[in-house]
Amino acid sequence: MDATPPRHLNTRKKPRQARSVTTVEAIFEATIQVLLSEGIHRLTTTRVAERAGVSVGTMYQYFPHKQALLYALNERYLDLLAERVEQACRAHHGAVKESMVEALVTTYWQAKTERSDVTRALYNSVVELDNQALIDAFAKRMDAATSAMLKSAPDADYANIDLVNVTLLSVIFGTVRNVFERNLPGSEQEAIRRELVTMCLGYLKTSGG
Amino acid sequence: MDATPPRHLNTRKKPRQARSVTTVEAIFEATIQVLLSEGIHRLTTTRVAERAGVSVGTMYQYFPHKQALLYALNERYLDLLAERVEQACRAHHGAVKESMVEALVTTYWQAKTERSDVTRALYNSVVELDNQALIDAFAKRMDAATSAMLKSAPDADYANIDLVNVTLLSVIFGTVRNVFERNLPGSEQEAIRRELVTMCLGYLKTSGG
DNA sequence: TCAATATATGAAGGATCATTCGATTTTAGG
DNA sequence: CCTAAAATCGAATGATCCTTCATATATTGA
Incomplete structure (x- = not known):
């Protein structure tokens, strides 16, 4: 994403060693899972950390606060999605319109479906579950x-x-x-x-x- | 909505006098406004009550808890929306397909646009604002x-x-x-x-x- | 006018949560 | 092996918030 994040949403520090990369990945994954199983109003830093198998303090090494975590998650997701569509578009330059449409629909659809849990977690509206x-x-x-x-x-x-x-x-x-x-x-x-x-x-x- | 609300989301009591109808209306309106101006994570019972010009206790006379409030808001909104589309459909029974499509798109579109603040408030996703x-x-x-x-x-x-x-x-x-x-x-x-x-x-x- | 009923109030209890920070453990590299 | 940097830990803090309930006010209908 070329949208420079608002300063207050910047990540705190970049992982340098291998284990911290794993940690950040685990935190993202845990966020999705908590979001799905508990909903946004039960998404607490402690719960995410617990699910990720790290301590709360560790979370705060990489995200200045909760909102930044959600922002980063969304950012990563949109970035991956965008890259896939862009690639599909490049691959169909000069093709006939039929195959363009086919490719566009298929690519987007598949990207969303492939990890439908993430999609759903981020789609969930303010009213939640019920x-x-x-x-x-x-x-x-x-x-x-x-x-x-x-x-x-x-x-x-x-x-x-x-x-x-x-x-x-x-x-x-x-x-x-x-x-x-x-x-x-x-x-x-x-x-x-x-x-x-x-x-x-x-x-x-x-x-x- | 014919979806019987889960018991735990039922409204507490029905307004019987005129002033309580006003109160409930004000609470709904305040919820939308707070949702829009502050976001879901700052939607507190106190804030809603204050904006509505009533006390917290009053809110709890009509909604057993916060979630029920959001549920009711969404319910009311969807119900109104559904009614309008249904009416448009009835009005075009036996018409040619062209005018059916035209009516469907227009009705839905307009219903959503007319009170775009409500629409937006309810559409807002978990990530919010930023x-x-x-x-x-x-x-x-x-x-x-x-x-x-x-x-x-x-x-x-x-x-x-x-x-x-x-x-x-x-x-x-x-x-x-x-x-x-x-x-x-x-x-x-x-x-x-x-x-x-x-x-x-x-x-x-x-x-x- | 007067009870019975409906509605409104808001301080206080109890619980949850975001965030900090000093201490500890792990890794990299010389 | 040894030390500096990186990463982790988690109890403690302070703030916020949901919800209750005893009390007070307003409305209705007789």
């Missing part, structure tokens, strides 16, 4: 509403309508979230929204629905 | 990598290639995240992934790029 029940119920309602609508279309094709439906929902909802996260200027947001409509329309025209 | 710098840097790298690739295609159309590029990225990244959040079975995930490729391909064929 949240899942809400999300599920919400998803069900949406599925029901939109698939009922879709099936009522005069030109509906019933072959794979459920798959088309769930795809549409994932794409639309996900895109909105992503646009939010990137915090793009309003005009660009609006432009993307229009493109999204075009895209979904084209998709519906070719794939039954 | 995270934005990382996300920005990541987005820049991705934009650069993919747009360089796209422009190298033999059949590239330079008219609106930047918009096409940013749309593709938002759609792909967002979809992945959404699929993750919904925690669908692997087989369905894979099916959606294939659909996503189809969709992007179709999009690229019609819109320059």
Whole structure:
């Protein structure tokens, strides 16, 4: 990541010997595990240290405080992700658009899936854990509403309508979230929204629905 | 939401008089504000109560503990969102697919944008605030990598290639995240992934790029 | 007007947690 | 083997926070 970390989030010192490299690695790994098994509000320095098999003091040799730990974790993760996509892009320079899209989707998807625990740990929102029940119920309602609508279309094709439906929902909802996260200027947001409509329309025209 | 809240997340008592309705409303509003201005790790019961202009004790009349407050907030938000989409769907029963898609995208998009503060407050991830710098840097790298690739295609159309590029990225990244959040079975995930490729391909064929 | 009920208060208890630092152990390199 | 630098340890500190409960105020309905 070329984003220079805010000074207060800098790591304290760089590991010089082999064992300290191991230590830092263990701390990262422990952070992910605690995040997944206990959630953010139980992510304490002591717990992470214990899980990593080191003492709290050791943690503070490498991270000035808790926030810096989370920041570094995220940074490392995003950096790896970015590198993989960049490589895939380079590998497809000059190719036809079909294989570009294929490569892009596949690479990103796979990178996220490969270590889905990390992905999930970092995705978790402020509400945590019990949240899942809400999300599920919400998803069900949406599925029901939109698939009922879709099936009522005069030109509906019933072959794979459920798959088309769930795809549409994932794409639309996900895109909105992503646009939010990137915090793009309003005009660009609006432009993307229009493109999204075009895209979904084209998709519906070719794939039954 | 028809997801019966886990017992330990139930609200304590229902407001019966007018003033307590106001109170609960103020608490919700204060939660959002504190979440936005201070972040999750500074969201304390005292702070929320103070912002809401009530005492801590009052909060505990309606929410058995902090988690229940966040849960309720999320629940209310998702419920409102779901209702709006459902209504839009009902309003377009029997319509042609074009207007269905248009309505779906527009409704969801607008609901999220209308109170973007709430949306953002609930979207915030575990890393919080300083995270934005990382996300920005990541987005820049991705934009650069993919747009360089796209422009190298033999059949590239330079008219609106930047918009096409940013749309593709938002759609792909967002979809992945959404699929993750919904925690669908692997087989369905894979099916959606294939659909996503189809969709992007179709999009690229019609819109320059 | 007056009890019964609903709502509000906030100091205090008890628990958890982030962070420090002086002491100890381990490693590298001469 | 020996010493300086690197790495580790973990009890102690001080701060923050969640939650309770006894008390006080407000509202309702008769």
